[in-house]
Amino acid sequence: MGAGARARATAAALLLVAAALAGVAAGGDIVHQDDDAPKIPGCSNDFMLVKVQTWVKNRETDEFVGVGARFDPIIESKEKHANRTGLLLANPFDCCTPLKEKVAGEVLLVQRGDCKFTTKAKVAEDAGASAIVILNNRHELYKMVCDQNETDLDINIPAVLLPKDAGTILQGLLSLGKVSVQLYSPDRPLVDTAEVFLWLMAVGTILGASYWSAWSAREALIEQEKLLKDGHESSVNIEAEGSTGMVDITMTSAMLFIVVASLFLVMLYKLMSHWFVELLVVIFCIGGVEGLQTCLVALLSRWFKPAARSFVKVPFFGAVSYLTLAVCPFCIVFAVLWAVYRRMPYAWIGQDVLGIALIVTVIQIVRIPNLKVGSVLLGCSFLYDNQCDGRFGPRGPNRPSRPDRLRSPLPMDAVAFSSASNPNAAPFPSASPSSGAHRFSIRGPRRRRRPLPALRSSASPSAHAPASHHDVVVVGAGIVGLSIARHLLLHTPLSVAVADAAVPCSGATGAGQGYVWMSHRTPGSDTWDLAVRSKQLWEDLAAEMDGHGAGGARESLGWMKTGSLLVGRTSKELATLEEKTKVLSQAGISAECLSASSLHALEPALCVGNDGGAMFLPEDRQIDAFQAVSLIEKINRSYSPKGRYMELYNDPAMSLIRSEVTGRVEGVQTSKNILYGRKATVVASGAWTRSLLHSFLGPNCTLDIPVKPRKGHLLVLENFNRLKLNHGIMELGYVDHQGDNSNSVHLSPKYKEDDQAAASISMTATLNTKGHLVLGSSREFKGFSREVDKSILKSIWDRAGEFFPALNNIHLDIDEDKEIRIGHRPYMPDGKPVIGFVPDMSNVLIATGHEGSGLALALGTAEMVTDMILGDLGRVDFTPFSIENRFSGTG
Ligand SMILES: Cc1cc2nc3c(=O)[nH]c(=O)nc-3n(C[C@H](O)[C@H](O)[C@H](O)COP(=O)(O)OP(=O)(O)OC[C@H]3O[C@@H](n4cnc5c(N)ncnc54)[C@H](O)[C@@H]3O)c2cc1C
Known part of the structure; x- marks a missing residue:
């Protein structure tokens, strides 16, 4: 190695050591x-x-x-x-x-x-x-x-x-x-390996490329000297203009470069749309292929000299060496593979290989001829960094200083901070400068950072979150959202993505008792047709499961054909039940009113007194919410290999993505992903829909769908053999209780203080297919609290004891590890679900507000939503459920 090369190697080593030391020097806490x-x-x-x-x-x-x-x-x-x-x-x-x-x-x-x-x-x-x-x-x-x-x-x-x-x-x-x-x-850490790695890569690329340029120039010089010695002066002039393949940067081109780069960033920021990103990927791949090919050919030509020196004429490209022809397909395949799998965790390797090859090639081709041009380029870059970057990024006093940004292994500039000193001034202190709370956040294109797996921030959605394209995006994977996905997959060619903030049974669905009943419905009411249709669809699904053999519908759905008993304990209630039986029979439902003695023969453990009785609907059915959900998930997942289904759990939807040009909703941004829905976005987030819509539509939107959480407790006693039940049972009070709190059992005086929080209990009881006694249920408005209220559980137990005397002999230890289910029914003040398009949005639908009937109505709702998306006339009239003219902000 010559003296010059040795000096360069020493400089490189020193630079690398300096880079490593920079990481060491930055040790300390992760502090802002x-x-x-x-x-x-x-x-x-x-x-x-x-x-x-x-x-x-x-x-x-x-x-x-x-x-x-x-x-x-x-x-x-x-x-x-x-x-x-x-x-x-x-x-x-x-x-x-x-x-x-x-x-x-x-x-x-x-x-x-x-x-x-x-x-x-x-x-x-x-x-x-x-x-x-x-x-x-x-x-x-x-x-x-x-x-x-x-x-x-x-x-x-x-x-x-x-x-x-x-x-x-x-x-x-x-x-x-x-x-x-x-x-x-x-x-x-004292040494941040990720940063050191990035430094090594960046510095190594520049040094490698410069060293290579110098090496090539030296070899060319030796070759020239050799030829001169051999007497070929006239034929060689390697410095002749154009023959070196180098491009010298002039002052004008340096400035032009910065202007174009800035414009490009502005475009990237303004047009951060899907097609623009795809275009960038294509451009990067073309550059990467060119770079990779140049590097590989130069490297391999040392060993495959004949192939590098033999040329063939290719249309449009002119003379191309055999070596280039051989290497080219590999480079193209490499770039295409990277483009296809670029969202995979290991894709950064491919991206860096292409990027490094591209930069090495650029350094080989572009030359800064003198210090003057270099200074202009540096000056312009400095100006760009201070002004242009600042327009998109944090500015002002809270902009994190550069040392801060370098020191933190977390993407500090992805985390917006604000000091909020006095939340009393406003319930939720705003970040506006007037409130004295300053905030900064990066909104524009960010520098690419390799996410550090151990310390990835979940603070804000990343503009670089993986994006995927579907026909329909469903927000919420409760029984309603999952059923919609299933119906779309089974009955249309559309592809579907479902995103949930948690997991399917974490909402109301996981607490559902599973009654698919007609007994508490009124013929001719707004929900009647939907309930009839939905029950039919459950029957069809159960028949299909029975047809598959094995455990059939019982095993896969928790399906029970035991019929329902709606019970009353007074002569007044019995009269109501008689009237109901008549009305339901006239509507074609098989119903029978039972006196206390006939009821006793049918359900010996149940006691309604001598004046009471029951309405018996032998065709009513029961499912198990957990089993039904896992069956629907299984059906949906069978479409994943065909690329038609994707589910994302623990990934809450956070905002709508809208077209910059038309304002049309294009999909949903979740905490980790971007989901594009070409045809529709369906919001089926149960009791959370109101607040979610507020975040989706922004503070200026007047639309308010007043769905609110109605908390319910359910007590599950596993393998319960002290009581035998032959039917699903519910007290008549439950029927009133679905819409409002009249005629319900109010609990302890503390609840009476606030009628909004008044808790009511109605007895519901079933022995499910696994032999668990499922006792319900309570209703109360307590926001989204998931707190287990022992007084409510005790009331559920006591109320059940009034109907089943055998329970009074059993001591219930609530502190013992019992299964207690809590869910928030999506309650609508007018007692009807909301199923329809958001006014003025041709492709955003809502499906919520099913209160205590979401399991029963899920399949009918799914069919209705599918019909709406396809623009078909539904089997059930959509009108009673639509949003238009029903809520504030809708005409
Ligand atoms: C105690 C009890 C007993 C019941 N018994 C019966 C019964 O016997 N029969 C019957 O038909 N019905 C019954 N129900 C009612 C039934 O459970 C509900 O009506 C039904 O589960 C509602 O389903 P859903 O999909 O609309 O809501 P949920 O099941 O609550 O699903 C909503 C989903 O949205 C998700 N979500 C929220 N925010 C976001 C976000 N930002 N991004 C993504 N996802 C989000 C939630 O995580 C949740 O998984 C009962 C309910 C309770 C509480």
Whole structure:
């Protein structure tokens, strides 16, 4: 090696060492430095990023990244030393007033708003919590700071703020069983291997390409000297203009380059549409193929000299060497494979190979002829970085400094922070500058960062989230959403994607008792035809399952043909049942009214007194919600290999994607994915639909679908052999109870204080196919609380005891590990589901509001939604369920 080469190698080594040292120098905590947000004694921490690892029933699940508060104690930095603690929903959920129940060292999950962060932390600490996790009402993170006058703070538990979508997932996890969490704020490693790797790659590429250029020039010179010695002066002039294949950058072209690059970025930002990204992929592939081919041919020509020096004439391309011809197909296949599999986790390897090859080729071709041009190029780049990048990215005092951005292994600029000092000023302090809360967020194109698997932020949807294309996107995988997907897959050629914030049975569906009944319906009412049709579709599905043999519908659906008994205990109730029997019989339903004695013969364990009786509908059916859901999932998944079905769980939908040009809804952005729905987007998110629509349609939208969560408890006693039931049973009071709270059993006086929260119980009882006694059910308006209320369970048990005396001899230990199901029925004040298009949106549909009948009505709803999407006339009249002229903001 010559002296020059040695010097270059030493320089390269020094540069690489410097790069590695840069990583070392940046060691320390993962901190967001901010001297603007107020600091007072007891409230002066740096904002630490905190990892929240979760386990459900001891199985490791999601991990979230949140931010610690100015006021909490320092959070443990070592994962192995951090405690793993149970997670509990605070009651009340806002944690602004003393908690109703003491906490035994668990971590409390609370929602942001209504009082200061410090108040929440203090209330949680006083209740005995070991930490508090506050769920933001936005997708970004905010800085939790204190008021200037809070000088006597004494908070000794950590507080962490998590983004909204993490909260949705956590609440979903809580519905699956016992959740435990571990909070820790890891130190930044002394050497960040990912950064070192990126530096090595970048510096290595530049050095390699420069070294190669110099090497080629040296070889050309030696060759020239050799030829000169051989007397070929006249035939050789390698410096002749154009013969080197080099392009010199002039000052004008340097400036033009920056202008074009800026325009390109503006276009990327403005037209961040699917076709533009695809176009970029194609352009990158073409460049990558060219680069890869140039590099490979140059490399291989050292060993395959004859093939490199023999040429063949190819139309359009002129003389091409045999070696190039041989290498070309490989390069094309490589680029195509990368383009097809570019969303796979390992695709970055292919992308970097193509990128490096492209850059090496560019460096080989483009030359900066002198220092003057170099300075102009550097100056323009500096200007671009400061001005153009800033237009899209964070600006002003809160823009993270470059050292910050480099130091954090987390994509700090993907996390929007705001200091929100006084949430009392507004229930949820806005991030507007006028509220004194400043926020920054990256909205434009971000620099590509390789996500670090261990520390990926779930704070905001990434513009680089994997995108997939479908005909229909369904939001919500409860019984309604999954049934819609199934119907579309079975009866149309359309492809479907289903996204759920948690998993299918985490909503109301998982608590459903499974009655597919006609007994509590009224012929001629708005929902009658839908109920008749839906029941028929369940019968058809059950018949199909029976046809498959094995366990048939009983095994796959929990299907029971036991019929229903609607029971009353007074002569007045018996008269109502007689009237109902008449009406249902006239409508063609097989129904019979039973006196107390006939009822006793049919259902000996049931006691309704001498004046009571029942209406018996032998054709009513029962399913098991969990079995039905897994059957539908199985059917849907059978379409996955054909590319027609995709399901994404634990991935909440967050916003609608709209065309920049037409404003038409193109799909849905979830926390991890972009789902395009060519034909339609269906929102079937049960009781969550109201708030979801608000986030989808924005604050200016006047449409308000007043669906609200109506909480229900269900008690399941496994393998119960102390009582034999032959039918599905329900008390008559349940019928009133579906629409409002009249005629229902109100519970403890505390509920009477607030009629909105009034809880009511109606007896429902079944022995399911597995021999479990399923007892229900309660109804109350308590927001989305998932708290198990023992007083309600006791009331359910006591109420059942009034109808089944045998239960009174059994002691129910509620604290024992019983299966307790809690769900939020999507309640509509007018008692009808909402199934139809959102006004002024030709391709967004809603399917919700089924309250206590969602299981029974799911298949009919699915058929109706399919008809609507296809523009077909439905078997059932759509009108009673449509949105138009029914709610505020709809004409
Ligand atoms: C105790 C009880 C007993 C019942 N008994 C019966 C019965 O016997 N017969 C009967 O027919 N019905 C019964 N029901 C009612 C029935 O369970 C519901 O009507 C039905 O489950 C509603 O289904 P759904 O799909 O609309 O809602 P859900 O099952 O609640 O599904 C909504 C889904 O949307 C998801 N979601 C929410 N937000 C988002 C988001 N941002 N992005 C993506 N997904 C999101 C949720 O995670 C959830 O999985 C009962 C209900 C309860 C509570």
